[in-house]
């Protein structure tokens with residue numbers, strides 16, 4: 427499919443185009459190591475690729491792209507690597523503040539950002555403020571994100587509301603609980619992509635991916651380009667999404 431026809435299909439409400447694509451951007455370290463470069467070089471290339479993939483998703487008419495940038499488990503890495511990743515994120519956000527607003531991309535952050543370094547927190551708040559009113563395409567960046575941490579955080583918030591008389595356990599629905607998650611307001615991802623070949627969720631979007639189609643590729647994240655995105659979307663179109671029911675396909 428050409429870019430133009432994809433675009434038109436997306437805007438015309440092509441039910442075969444996911445509204446929300448989630449990506450576990452894995453393989454930066456291996457990408458660098460295979461080139462004899464420090465792992466940090468892979469993270470830099472990965473950040474560049476995020477920009478390219480976000481732009482492609484926007485052009486295709488996808489509404490939401492949610493990416494796993496730093497997990498609650500990634501703190502276990504050597505301090506030098508963690509510091510380098512956080513410094514890169516800071517640099518990336520500083521560069522993005524203007525371009526994202528210009529390119530009409532809303533950036534939202536999911537995760538426990540309160541414990542991140544103050545300069546990074548300030549940039550997150552600035553980016554959020556600058557792009558908040560942008561409608562259309564939204565990129566959600568999961569930073570210090572863990573699916574279990576998100577569920578715990580939601581359970582705490584819900585319990586607090588119950589204690590204050592604002593909510594009741596008897597009336598809790600799945601939709602209402604979703605509203606307590608960091609992802610409140612986002613549709614569930616129809617398609618989850620993992621680069622780098624691992625067949626696991628690594629604590630990503632545990633609640634939201636209950637029925638996502640899972641596309642895993644050995645391609646390392648910095649090499650995941652437009653062709654591979656098209657391949658993942660084509661594969662998604664072939665899926666028979668039954669949600670526990672029976673096939674509606676002949």
Ligand code: IPE
Nearest residue numbers: 451452453454455456457495
């Ligand atoms: C993913 O790439 C990026 C982060 C987890 C921050 P990795 O750094 O995990 O790369 P590999 O899996 O070691 O190749």
Ligand code: IPE
Nearest residue numbers: 450451452494495496497628
């Ligand atoms: C998942 O990748 C986290 C991110 C992409 C941010 P990891 O490299 O941390 O996952 P594991 O350790 O292989 O499960």
Ligand code: MG
Nearest residue numbers: 452453454622
């Ligand atoms: Mg990895």
